[in-house]
Amino acid sequence: MDELIQVVENKINSLRASVEYNKKYFDFPFTNNSDHYYKLMLLHNRLENWELFLKTLLSFRNSRCKIISKKSSFFKKVMEMENQGVPGYVTKKTQSQILEYIKQLEWKIEELEGVWLQDRVRWRMTE
Known part of the structure; x- marks a missing residue:
């Protein structure tokens, strides 16, 4: 389960970096491309979906796992x-x-x- 959570966190970090990179594209004056706005919206949507999936995975891990400490x-x-x-x-x-x-x-x-x-x-x- 932890490996799956780590893979999902890596995917989320990758999408966040991609969103930030595409946001910087708008700082330039020649950005009247509506296709780029649409791609950025899709990236945001994909990022939200992965974050919800991560939240679901964490809730399953927390509900089914009991932490055992050294005693x-x-x-x-x-x-x-x-x-x-x-x-x-x-x-x-x-x-x-x-x-x-x-x-x-x-x-x-x-x-x-x-x-x-x-x-x-x-x-x-x-x-």
């Missing part, structure tokens, strides 16, 4: 503090937090594993 140092500090109180004892709250974090990581790994398996099958078919 190992946090869990290490919590467990060290709990071990100072009672050695070898970890509270139920910390255990549930660690379990939830592991489930999120497993979900991400399973998602990536599926992608790799598909690529391996395609690679074997091309050999």
Whole structure:
């Protein structure tokens, strides 16, 4: 999904540059060409469509993706503090937090594993 978003952003940047270049054409006194105005309007229209498409892609990415941050140092500090109180004892709250974090990581790994398996099958078919 990120690669698709990057391609769309590159296309938008290219269209913006093209629009700016064509706008500078009007700074010259010999620009009475109506065809050029029409092309500029089409460029603006195309740019708006790509921007709407990018906005749609970003909304899908944000609604279906959960950001997973690194928590190992946090869990290490919590467990060290709990071990100072009672050695070898970890509270139920910390255990549930660690379990939830592991489930999120497993979900991400399973998602990536599926992608790799598909690529391996395609690679074997091309050999």
